[in-house]
Amino acid sequence: MRTATGSKLLGVLIGLAVAGVLIGLYVNKLTLDAGSPAYTVPVTTQGGHKVVDLQIETVAAVGPQFSPAHPDYVSYLVRDAQGAWLRRTVWRLPANATVHVTIYNFDSASGLRNPLYARPQGIDGNSFTLDGKPTDVIDPNDTSHTFAVPAYGLVVPLSGIPDSAKHPCGYAPCALSLDHRTITFTFHTGKQGHFRWQCFVPCAAGWIDGFGGPMQTIGYMDGFLDVV
Numbered sequence: 111m112r113t114a115t116g117s118k119l120l121g122v123l124i125g126l127a128v129a130g131v132l133i134g135l136y137v138n139k140l141t142l143d144a145g146s147p148a149y150t151v152p153v154t155t156q157g158g159h160k161v162v163d164l165q166i167e168t169v170a171a172v173g174p175q176f177s178p179a180h181p182d183y184v185s186y187l188v189r190d191a192q193g194a195w196l197r198r199t200v201w202r203l204p205a206n207a208t209v210h211v212t213i214y215n216f217d218s219a220s221g222l223r224n225p226l227y228a229r230p231q232g233i234d235g236n237s238f239t240l241d242g243k244p245t246d247v248i249d250p251n252d253t254s255h256t257f258a259v260p261a262y263g264l265v266v267p268l269s270g271i272p273d274s275a276k277h278p279c280g281y282a283p284c285a286l287s288l289d290h291r292t293i294t295f296t297f298h299t300g301k302q303g304h305f306r307w308q309c310f311v312p313c314a315a316g317w318i319d320g321f322g323g324p325m326q327t328i329g330y331m332d333g334f335l336d337v338v
Protein backbone atom coordinates (compact mmCIF):
# COMPACT_ATOMS: atom_id res chain seq x y z
CA MET A 111 0.00 0.00 0.00
CA ARG A 112 2.71 2.35 1.10
CA THR A 113 4.90 1.46 -1.88
CA ALA A 114 1.97 1.96 -4.26
CA THR A 115 1.38 5.50 -2.88
CA GLY A 116 5.10 6.16 -3.02
CA SER A 117 5.44 5.12 -6.63
CA LYS A 118 2.28 7.07 -7.53
CA LEU A 119 3.80 10.17 -5.95
CA LEU A 120 7.06 9.54 -7.78
CA GLY A 121 5.10 9.18 -11.01
CA VAL A 122 3.36 12.50 -10.43
CA LEU A 123 6.66 14.22 -9.60
CA ILE A 124 8.33 12.84 -12.72
CA GLY A 125 5.30 13.88 -14.77
CA LEU A 126 5.48 17.42 -13.36
CA ALA A 127 9.22 17.64 -13.97
CA VAL A 128 8.80 16.48 -17.59
CA ALA A 129 5.96 18.97 -18.14
CA GLY A 130 8.06 21.76 -16.63
CA VAL A 131 11.01 20.98 -18.88
CA LEU A 132 8.77 20.82 -21.96
CA ILE A 133 7.15 24.18 -21.13
CA GLY A 134 10.61 25.66 -20.56
CA LEU A 135 11.84 24.36 -23.92
CA TYR A 136 8.71 25.71 -25.64
CA VAL A 137 9.10 29.20 -24.16
CA ASN A 138 12.81 29.13 -24.98
CA LYS A 139 12.05 28.15 -28.57
CA LEU A 140 9.48 30.95 -28.95
CA THR A 141 11.95 33.44 -27.55
CA LEU A 142 14.83 32.41 -29.80
CA ASP A 143 12.86 31.45 -32.91
CA ALA A 144 12.22 34.95 -34.08
CA GLY A 145 14.59 36.59 -31.63
CA SER A 146 15.68 40.06 -32.49
CA PRO A 147 19.16 41.46 -33.04
CA ALA A 148 19.78 44.68 -31.13
CA TYR A 149 19.37 48.09 -32.71
CA THR A 150 21.63 50.80 -31.28
CA VAL A 151 19.68 54.04 -31.12
CA PRO A 152 21.92 57.01 -32.14
CA VAL A 153 22.81 59.29 -29.22
CA THR A 154 23.18 63.06 -29.23
CA THR A 155 24.48 65.18 -26.36
CA GLN A 156 22.67 68.30 -25.25
CA GLY A 157 24.36 70.34 -22.50
CA GLY A 158 26.37 67.31 -21.42
CA HIS A 159 23.22 65.17 -21.20
CA LYS A 160 22.53 62.18 -23.44
CA VAL A 161 19.39 62.37 -25.55
CA VAL A 162 17.97 59.82 -27.97
CA ASP A 163 15.16 59.94 -30.44
CA LEU A 164 13.34 56.59 -30.67
CA GLN A 165 10.93 56.19 -33.57
CA ILE A 166 8.66 53.18 -33.69
CA GLU A 167 5.70 51.95 -35.71
CA THR A 168 3.11 49.38 -34.73
CA VAL A 169 1.44 47.43 -37.50
CA ALA A 170 -1.44 44.97 -37.78
CA ALA A 171 0.57 42.62 -40.02
CA VAL A 172 4.33 42.63 -40.29
CA GLY A 173 4.27 41.22 -43.84
CA PRO A 174 6.49 38.82 -45.81
CA GLN A 175 9.29 41.35 -46.31
CA PHE A 176 10.07 41.41 -42.57
CA SER A 177 8.84 38.00 -41.51
CA PRO A 178 8.38 35.41 -44.30
CA ALA A 179 7.49 32.76 -41.70
CA HIS A 180 4.85 34.87 -39.92
CA PRO A 181 3.61 37.61 -42.30
CA ASP A 182 0.36 38.05 -40.36
CA TYR A 183 1.96 38.67 -36.97
CA VAL A 184 1.13 41.98 -35.35
CA SER A 185 4.41 43.79 -34.73
CA TYR A 186 6.53 46.70 -33.63
CA LEU A 187 9.23 48.09 -35.96
CA VAL A 188 11.94 50.64 -35.26
CA ARG A 189 13.15 53.37 -37.64
CA ASP A 190 16.88 53.74 -38.15
CA ALA A 191 18.77 57.00 -38.70
CA GLN A 192 18.40 56.62 -42.48
CA GLY A 193 14.62 56.34 -42.15
CA ALA A 194 14.42 52.61 -42.90
CA TRP A 195 12.10 50.42 -40.80
CA LEU A 196 13.65 47.41 -39.10
CA ARG A 197 12.00 44.49 -37.32
CA ARG A 198 14.20 44.77 -34.26
CA THR A 199 12.72 44.99 -30.81
CA VAL A 200 15.89 44.98 -28.71
CA TRP A 201 16.95 48.62 -28.48
CA ARG A 202 20.32 49.70 -27.10
CA LEU A 203 19.96 52.96 -25.18
CA PRO A 204 22.43 54.95 -23.08
CA ALA A 205 22.06 54.94 -19.28
CA ASN A 206 20.80 58.11 -17.56
CA ALA A 207 19.50 59.53 -20.82
CA THR A 208 16.38 61.30 -21.98
CA VAL A 209 14.43 59.27 -24.53
CA HIS A 210 12.03 61.07 -26.84
CA VAL A 211 9.66 58.50 -28.32
CA THR A 212 7.44 58.80 -31.37
CA ILE A 213 5.10 55.91 -32.13
CA TYR A 214 3.12 55.69 -35.34
CA ASN A 215 0.31 53.20 -34.83
CA PHE A 216 -1.34 51.82 -37.98
CA ASP A 217 -3.46 49.19 -36.24
CA SER A 218 -7.09 49.34 -35.11
CA ALA A 219 -8.24 48.91 -31.51
CA SER A 220 -8.48 45.59 -29.65
CA GLY A 221 -9.28 47.06 -26.22
CA LEU A 222 -7.51 46.71 -22.90
CA ARG A 223 -8.23 43.87 -20.52
CA ASN A 224 -6.98 46.01 -17.64
CA PRO A 225 -8.47 49.53 -18.02
CA LEU A 226 -5.82 50.94 -15.64
CA TYR A 227 -3.36 50.93 -18.56
CA ALA A 228 -5.49 53.50 -20.37
CA ARG A 229 -3.77 56.08 -18.18
CA PRO A 230 -0.07 56.62 -18.96
CA GLN A 231 2.49 56.22 -16.19
CA GLY A 232 6.24 56.51 -15.91
CA ILE A 233 6.65 59.21 -18.58
CA ASP A 234 7.27 62.96 -18.27
CA GLY A 235 4.15 64.65 -16.91
CA ASN A 236 2.33 61.28 -17.10
CA SER A 237 1.01 62.69 -20.33
CA PHE A 238 1.63 62.01 -24.02
CA THR A 239 0.53 63.71 -27.20
CA LEU A 240 -2.03 61.91 -29.35
CA ASP A 241 -2.05 63.33 -32.89
CA GLY A 242 -0.54 66.47 -31.37
CA LYS A 243 -3.03 66.77 -28.49
CA PRO A 244 -1.86 66.49 -24.86
CA THR A 245 -3.55 63.39 -23.42
CA ASP A 246 -3.51 61.79 -19.97
CA VAL A 247 -6.16 59.11 -20.44
CA ILE A 248 -7.94 57.38 -23.33
CA ASP A 249 -10.98 55.15 -23.58
CA PRO A 250 -9.65 51.65 -22.71
CA ASN A 251 -11.71 50.23 -25.59
CA ASP A 252 -9.83 52.41 -28.09
CA THR A 253 -6.49 50.88 -27.18
CA SER A 254 -4.66 49.10 -29.94
CA HIS A 255 -1.39 48.29 -28.14
CA THR A 256 0.58 49.46 -25.15
CA PHE A 257 4.23 50.28 -24.86
CA ALA A 258 5.16 49.16 -21.35
CA VAL A 259 8.44 48.76 -19.46
CA PRO A 260 7.43 47.12 -16.16
CA ALA A 261 10.84 47.76 -14.50
CA TYR A 262 10.32 51.50 -15.05
CA GLY A 263 6.65 51.46 -14.04
CA LEU A 264 6.10 52.76 -17.56
CA VAL A 265 3.00 52.17 -19.63
CA VAL A 266 1.60 54.14 -22.56
CA PRO A 267 -1.66 53.17 -24.27
CA LEU A 268 -1.69 53.50 -28.06
CA SER A 269 -5.00 54.51 -29.61
CA GLY A 270 -6.08 52.58 -32.68
CA ILE A 271 -7.26 53.83 -36.04
CA PRO A 272 -11.05 53.62 -36.51
CA ASP A 273 -12.44 50.40 -38.01
CA SER A 274 -13.89 52.61 -40.75
CA ALA A 275 -10.45 53.99 -41.73
CA LYS A 276 -10.30 54.50 -45.51
CA HIS A 277 -6.58 53.88 -46.05
CA PRO A 278 -5.39 51.24 -43.59
CA CYS A 279 -1.93 49.74 -44.04
CA GLY A 280 -1.83 46.14 -45.34
CA TYR A 281 1.69 44.88 -44.70
CA ALA A 282 4.59 46.70 -43.08
CA PRO A 283 6.47 48.89 -43.62
CA CYS A 284 3.55 51.32 -43.47
CA ALA A 285 3.95 54.67 -45.20
CA LEU A 286 2.98 57.73 -43.18
CA SER A 287 0.51 58.62 -45.95
CA LEU A 288 -1.68 55.73 -44.71
CA ASP A 289 -4.11 56.02 -41.76
CA HIS A 290 -2.32 56.08 -38.42
CA ARG A 291 -2.24 57.69 -34.98
CA THR A 292 0.85 59.50 -33.74
CA ILE A 293 1.86 59.25 -30.08
CA THR A 294 4.82 61.11 -28.56
CA PHE A 295 6.21 61.08 -25.02
CA THR A 296 9.47 61.30 -23.10
CA PHE A 297 10.98 58.99 -20.50
CA HIS A 298 14.37 58.57 -18.84
CA THR A 299 16.70 55.64 -18.55
CA GLY A 300 18.48 55.07 -15.25
CA LYS A 301 21.26 52.65 -14.50
CA GLN A 302 22.55 50.02 -16.89
CA GLY A 303 20.50 46.89 -17.31
CA HIS A 304 18.43 44.67 -19.54
CA PHE A 305 14.78 45.60 -19.20
CA ARG A 306 11.85 43.84 -20.82
CA TRP A 307 9.28 45.91 -22.67
CA GLN A 308 6.05 44.55 -24.03
CA CYS A 309 2.50 45.13 -25.19
CA PHE A 310 -0.28 44.34 -22.70
CA VAL A 311 -3.21 44.41 -25.12
CA PRO A 312 -4.40 40.92 -26.14
CA CYS A 313 -3.75 41.89 -29.75
CA ALA A 314 -2.63 38.53 -31.21
CA ALA A 315 -5.70 37.70 -33.30
CA GLY A 316 -6.30 33.98 -33.72
CA TRP A 317 -4.32 32.95 -30.61
CA ILE A 318 -5.72 31.78 -27.27
CA ASP A 319 -6.94 34.86 -25.39
CA GLY A 320 -5.01 37.01 -27.88
CA PHE A 321 -1.79 36.43 -25.94
CA GLY A 322 0.02 33.77 -28.02
CA GLY A 323 2.25 33.95 -31.11
CA PRO A 324 3.52 37.50 -31.63
CA MET A 325 2.61 38.45 -28.05
CA GLN A 326 5.07 35.96 -26.62
CA THR A 327 7.78 36.03 -29.26
CA ILE A 328 10.66 38.46 -29.01
CA GLY A 329 10.81 40.47 -32.22
CA TYR A 330 7.11 41.32 -32.54
CA MET A 331 5.13 42.62 -29.53
CA ASP A 332 7.98 42.23 -27.03
CA GLY A 333 11.59 43.18 -26.70
CA PHE A 334 14.22 44.57 -24.42
CA LEU A 335 15.80 47.89 -23.60
CA ASP A 336 19.53 47.24 -23.42
CA VAL A 337 20.61 50.15 -21.28
CA VAL A 338 24.41 50.48 -21.51
Ligand SMILES: [Cu+2]
Nearest residue numbers: 255309313331
Ligand atom coordinates in the same frame (compact mmCIF):
# COMPACT_ATOMS: atom_id res chain seq x y z
CU1 LIG B 1 0.00 44.66 -29.07
